[in-house]
Amino acid sequence: MTSRLGILRFFWPIFFFSASVAIYIFHEAAFQQFAPGGDPGAVRQLSTAAAYYSGAWLLARLLGAALRRTGNGRRKVPKLLRELITAALFLAATVATVAMLLGQSAGGALASSGLIIAILGFAIRNVLADVLSGIALGLEAPFRIGDWIEIDGTIRGRVIEIGWRTTRLQTRNDTYMILPNSQISRQRMTNYSAPRKHYRASLEIVLGHDIPVSQGKELLAAAAASTEIIMKSPEPDVRALSYDTHGxxxxxxxxxxxxxxxxxxxxxxxxxxxxxxxxxxxxxxxSRVKLVAPVPSRSTFEEFLDTGNS
Incomplete structure (x- = not known):
């Protein structure tokens, strides 16, 4: 069933691309055979535009399949990256079609619409910032679907979906968080799933001065090694950080x-x-704090009393 669906994904793009190319190649001969004296220009333009769009469709399917094979089962290629490639291919097909239909006036038509584009860009600047940030995240791929990430030290969750405007996370409490891509791109992010799933963590423990530092390290190391859930290789270790009044x-x-x-x-x-x-x-x-104050001698104390009496 899966292989059949995979074949169907490529059947229609190949069919339309082949048909449009065949019409472009043989349309003049067909006009001469069945409609001599007719103008094949419209058919030529339609077949060319169809070839552009069907070619973009086919190439998008091929690149999408290649990206799905590239991403392994643990870290999948973001859906946004595939959508970005598809949008870029269809945009290229649209530009090529407009240039073909308008000829030399295509540049002028695009230039005259610059003011309208600027006004629209200002009106949707926040949305545009999210979209551009989403494109950057899709290209750089600092995280992928299934990765556990931390954003700005406060937000933690597993990446569920990377969209054009937002990224969706599922927290360890099974809550659903939707974050704008522009917010993610501006803040510090930690990926706990890359480049490997395992990572090192640490705990700070304070022991009193009753036990020597060397024995304290041995005690804590033995306690850490006795646990089952942490990794045995690399082995846990203990380091002394500070020697203070409290321990x-x-x-x-x-x-x-x-x-x-x-x-x-x-x-x-x-x-x-x-x-x-x-x-x-x-x-x-x-806390061990010893207060040391000088004790006045007897002669000094007597002099103080004599001074007071006088």
Whole structure:
């Protein structure tokens, strides 16, 4: 069934393109045979225009099929890119047809409509900004369908659709978000699915001064390695970040298989670290500040009293 539909997708473009080319090639001979003295100009123009549009149709189908084969199952080629290629091909066919019909006056007709285009562009500048941003996103492909992305540190979701004006995301809470493409292009974006699905995350843990730094690193590393959901290779590691009055701050770094598992990985890491700290019997970190003030000598104190009495 799938192969049959694939053949039908190419049948009609090939049919119309072949028919229009055949009419363009043999229309003069047909006029001489069946309508001598007739003017074949109109047929020539119609067949040429039909060849332009059917050729654009066929080429769009071929390039679309090639792009679908290029995109693998995990990161699909955006639909917007295929639509952009189709629009560009049909625009080229339209320009070629207008140039053929108007001849030398095509440039003048386009120039005279410049003011109207400028007025319309100002009226729909916001929509135009979204469309141009969508075109840029389609060409650069910073993310694809199925990728998990974060926008400006606040919006997170899986890309469902990339349209001309908007991009649609599905959050981890199964809510549906629609964002203008111009907003996405202006803000900082993080793609958690590229170039690979897995990535490294980290937790900051503060331990008190009761345990040496080296033993604290061993304790946290063993707790991280005991979890099941995080990746075993590369192995998790621990780094000391700062030594402060309230304790030593460590960074526990681990690898997440995919963004879908991010919350679960963080949960099991915190549970494992808490269990290891309680098993070791370590007290919670607290601020240790020792106030040191000079104590006046007895002679100085007596002089102060004598001065007051006098």
């Amino acid at each position: 030593v701050t460590f960074a526990v770094r681990y690898w997440v298989p995919s963004f879908v598992d991010d919350i679960d990985c963080r949960d099991v890491m915190l549970v494992a670290i808490d269990a290891a700290i309680r098993e070791r019997g370590l007290p919670p970190p607290y």
